[in-house]
Every structure is written in structure tokens, then in C-alpha cells.
Amino acid sequence: MRALIAEAGGWVPFDVFMHHALYAPNWGYYATPRRLIGLGFGDGSDFVTAPELSPVFAQTLARAVAAWMAHTGVDEIWEFGAGRGVLARDVLKALDALGCGPRQGRVRRYVIVEVSGALRGVQSDTLSEYSSVVEWAEAWPEHLRAVVLGNEVLDAMPVQLLCRSAGQWFERGVSMQGDALVWVDRPTELRPPTPIPGEHDYLTEIHPQAHAWVQDLGRRLTHGVVALFDYGFPEAEYYHPQRSGGTVMCHQGHLSDPHPLEAVGEKDITAHVDFTGIALAAQDAGLAVVGYTSQGSFLLDAGLVDVLPQASAAQQAAALKLIHEHEMGELFKVIVLAPEASAADVPAMGFVRGDRTHTL
Numbered sequence: 001m002r003a004l005i006a007e008a009g010g011w012v013p014f015d016v017f018m019h020h021a022l023y024a025p026n027w028g029y030y031a032t033p034r035r036l037i038g039l040g041f042g043d044g045s046d047f048v049t050a051p052e053l054s055p056v057f058a059q060t061l062a063r064a065v066a067a068w069m070a071h072t073g074v075d076e077i078w079e080f081g082a083g084r085g086v087l088a089r090d091v092l093k094a095l096d097a098l099g100c101g102p103r104q105g106r107v108r109r110y111v112i113v114e115v116s117g118a119l120r121g122v123q124s125d126t127l128s129e130y131s132s133v134v135e136w137a138e139a140w141p142e143h144l145r146a147v148v149l150g151n152e153v154l155d156a157m158p159v160q161l162l163c164r165s166a167g168q169w170f171e172r173g174v175s176m177q178g179d180a181l182v183w184v185d186r187p188t189e190l191r192p193p194t195p196i197p198g199e200h201d202y203l204t205e206i207h208p209q210a211h212a213w214v215q216d217l218g219r220r221l222t223h224g225v226v227a228l229f230d231y232g233f234p235e236a237e238y239y240h241p242q243r244s245g246g247t248v249m250c251h252q253g254h255l256s257d258p259h260p261l262e263a264v265g266e267k268d269i270t271a272h273v274d275f276t277g278i279a280l281a282a283q284d285a286g287l288a289v290v291g292y293t294s295q296g297s298f299l300l301d302a303g304l305v306d307v308l309p310q311a312s313a314a315q316q317a318a319a320l321k322l323i324h325e326h327e328m329g330e331l332f333k334v335i336v337l338a339p340e341a342s343a344a345d346v347p348a349m350g351f352v353r354g355d356r357t358h359t360l
């Protein structure tokens with residue numbers, strides 16, 4: 001990181017810092033062979049995600065995936081940022097159980113796009129029983145016909161930091177002072193997507209990388225459906241005048257902290273998702289919003305209650321964390337997108353009750 005900052009002339013914007021802290025080969029957080037995602041009961045992991053918490057997440061999502069595949073006629077699933085491959089494995093298993101998986105020839109390819117080489121190896125082990133349909137893509141195809149899944153991928157994409165100080169806007173970046181990494185702000189023309197009322201000091205993020213990613217996806221997706229799960233809010237909540245400290249968070253050992261310049265490469269760095277920005281970027285690229293709601297509402301509407309009785313008591317207990325408002329049920333959201341021409345006909349599984357698209 002010192003070399004990177006020196007080469008850049010002594011200052012890098014936060015998104016460049018975050019990109020290297022997470023993804024630099026050999027020393028970035030996601031390059032480590034250590035187990036990063038897990039339940040935390042003595043496994044040395046740093047954070048848990050919905051598919052790792054309970055297979056009920058994948059089993060419920062698979063019902064929607066089955067409906068979307070049948071409706072759009074696609075036979076591929078693409079997953080971005082597949083972590084340890086648990087969602088992929090459990091979705092494929094659930095689709096087989098529903099009679100529309102790889103065993104029935106209904107899923108021809110399950111393609112993973114993963115930036116972390118270390119995680120690709122783990123995914124390959126997790127998915128060994130589905131090796132005939134699972135593959136990894138280096139580059140995106142020109143045209144994509146698929147159901148596209150992403151769980152906690154958008155929050156892992158580097159963000160730029162903007163701060164208002166004494167009424168002036170600055171971009172926050174990282175410099176060296178002696179051996180220490182320090183924050184340094186530079187005047188900028190950049191602004192949050194919506195004006196922040198008031199004159200008070202304010203720190204926030206903008207998400208050009210996530211927007212570019214969604215636009216790239218939108219331009220390529222000719223048939224299919226995209227479902228993205230993550231923590232975040234619509235713009236009005238994200239850029240609320242009272243949210244004056246931003247949303248950047250680090251995760252290590254199942255604790256969170258707001259200090260990304262410490263223990264660089266040893267902890268995850270994330271920012272919440274502005275789902276309005278995602279919806280607008282998607283619209284620019286020809287996608288329309290099929291639905292947007294909380295994870296809890298989506299899972300209940302997509303049939304979690306029907307899936308639950310087949311789960312063990314322990315899995316049922318864990319599954320409740322997926323929908324409880326004080327756990328993952330409310331902060332986590334899902335947005336489902338589809339090519340504009342077909343979006344109105346996509347089965348609204350997960351959104352029949354509780355759709356919140358109007359809040360975006």
C-alpha cells in the first residue's frame with residue numbers, strides 16, 4: 001500500500017485504497033486462504049452471510065429462480081461473487097428437488113464470476129458434486145441469457161468518499177505520514193446524487209463502480225432476471241442529513257469497526273448500497289425494476305414458510321434470523337431487475353405482498 005501511494009504521488013482516493021485492501025493479489029483481504037465467511041463459532045471467520053447462515057435462504061430463493069427460469073426460458077444461472085460457493089450448491093440442490101435442476105437437464109450451466117482466486121478454489125471444492133455444470137468465467141459474454149444472482153457483492157465494490165467540511169466538499173483519500181496511513185481530503189467537484197440539506201459537516205459515499213457494474217450487466221442481459229441481495233437503503237435514507245458519518249464498515253472476527261486504515265488486508269471493508277442509485281443505473285442500461293423490498297418480506301412472500309418444515313430444528317432457528325427485523329430481515333434488501341421489454345411479465349415472486357419499489 002505504501003508503494004501504491006508513493007507511485008500515485010502521495011495520495012490515492014478511497015476507492016483505489018479499498019480496491020487494493022480487498023483485492024490486491026497476495027495481500028488483499030480476499031486473496032487470503034484463511035476462512036473469511038462462517039458462523040463464527042470457533043472457525044476463525046470474520047462475518048456470516050445469509051446463504052451461510054441457513055440453507056433455507058437458497059431453498060426459498062430457488063423457488064423464485066425456478067419460476068424466473070421457466071418464464072424467461074433461460075437455462076443458465078450466473079452468480080457474481082459466490083463466496084465459498086454455498087449459495088450455488090444449495091440453489092442447485094433445491095432446483096433438483098423441485099424437478100428443474102441440473103439432474104433434470106433444466107440448468108445447463110451455473111457460471112461463477114469471482115475476483116478472488118482464493119475463493120475460486122474453495123468454490124470448486126464446495127461444488128464438486130455439480131462439476132459438470134459449474135464453470136468460472138474470466139470475462140463477461142457479449143450477450144447474456146440467464147438468471148443472475150449476487151449476494152453481498154455490491155457492498156464489496158469500492159466506493160469514493162465525499163465529505164463536506166465548513167460548507168465545502170472534498171474527496172477523502174489516503175496518504176502516508178511517516179509509517180502511518182492517514183486521511184487527506186482534497187477539494188472536489190463531485191457531489192452526492194442528491195443535495196444534503198443543512199450546513200453541518202457530513203461524510204458519505206458515492207458508488208460509481210457498482211453503477212458501472214450494473215450498467216455493464218444491463219447492456220449484456222437480453223433475456224432473464226437479476227436478483228441482488230445486500231444491506232442498504234433507498235437514496236432518501238442513504239443521504240439522510242442525519243447519516244452524517246457515512247456507512248463504511250470493517251468486519252473482523254464477527255465484530256465491526258469504522259477504521260479501514262487499520263489492519264489493512266486483515267479485515268473486510270464494505271459500504272451500504274444506495275438502491276435508488278442501483279435502480280437508476282439499471283434503467284440507464286435498459287433494465288427495469290421488477291421489485292424491491294426487504295429480505296424478510298421477499299423470503300416470506302417467496303415461500304419460506306413452506307420450506308421451513310423440511311429443515312432441521314437448528315436450521316429453522318437460524319432461518320428465522322434471515323427474516324427477523326433486528327437480524328437480517330430489514331436492513332438487508334433485494335432488488336430484482338429484468339430487461340425492460342419483459343419486466344412487466346416476470347413472475348413477481350417475493351413481491352406480491354410488501355413491494356417497496358415506490359420508496360426508491
Ligand SMILES: C[S@@+](CC[C@H](N)C(=O)[O-])C[C@H]1O[C@@H](n2cnc3c(N)ncnc32)[C@H](O)[C@@H]1O
Binds near residue numbers: 083
Ligand atoms: C461479502 S462476500 C459475499 C460472498 C457470498 N456471495 C456470500 O453471500 O457468502 C463478497 C464477494 O464478492 C466478490 N466480488 C467483489 N467484487 C466483485 C465483482 N466485481 N465481480 C465478482 N465478484 C466480486 C468477492 O470476491 C466475494 O466473493
